[in-house]
Amino acid sequence: MPEYTIPRTEAPPPGEGRTLEIDGHDIALYNVDCVFYATDDFCKHRGGHLGEGALSETCVTCPDHGWRYDVTSGQCLSHPNGDIRAYPVRDAGDHLVLTADPPFEKLF
Numbered sequence: 001m002p003e004y005t006i007p008r009t010e011a012p013p014p015g016e017g018r019t020l021e022i023d024g025h026d027i028a029l030y031n032v033d034c035v036f037y038a039t040d041d042f043c044k045h046r047g048g049h050l051g052e053g054a055l056s057e058t059c060v061t062c063p064d065h066g067w068r069y070d071v072t073s074g075q076c077l078s079h080p081n082g083d084i085r086a087y088p089v090r091d092a093g094d095h096l097v098l099t100a101d102p103p104f105e106k107l108f
Contacts, residue, residue, distance in 0.1 A: 001101035008094050011036065017060055017071075019051030025104040027051075027087065029096075030071045032058055037071040038087040038098050044076065050084075 004022045006029065012018040017030040019041050026041035028051035037058070041051050048064030059077065061068050067078040076082030088099045 001099055002103050004098045004100065005092075006089075006096040006098060008096065011096060015055055017051045017053060017055050019049050022098065023100075023104055025100075027098065028053075028060070028071075029089070029098075030055055030060060032071065036089040036091065036096055038089050039069065039071055039074045040084040042084070043067050043069075044082040044084060045079070 010020060012029060012031045014031050014034055017028050020027050020029055028039050028041040030037045039050060041049050043050055043062040045065050045067045048062040050060050050062055050069060053060045053063045058070055058072050059068050060071050067076060067082060069076055069084060074084040074086035090097050
């Protein structure tokens with residue numbers, strides 16, 4: 001299972017998300033009260049960058065058309081077929097570690 005190191009300096013501040021490119025794949029990284037979560041960055045509706053969306057507790061809203069996702073699971077709260085992939089993230093002190101199991105897939 002591939003693991004990727006994310007420097008703490010690239011992590012978003014509490015209550016925000018950020019888009020990162022990891023191994024050629026766009027990932028949205030979220031900071032929910034200093035606990036980190038990650039999902040695919042692209043909304044299934046029309047490809048909006050979720051890392052640029054508004055984060056409220058564990059829910060991110062796509063900045064393009066308002067679809068909402070649970071950042072802990074990738075579940076789409078706006079459409080039954082809109083789920084995205086979520087990735088475990090662990091805090092390793094001066095960096096974070098994202099696990100992609102199975103490895104990343106090309107979405108587009």
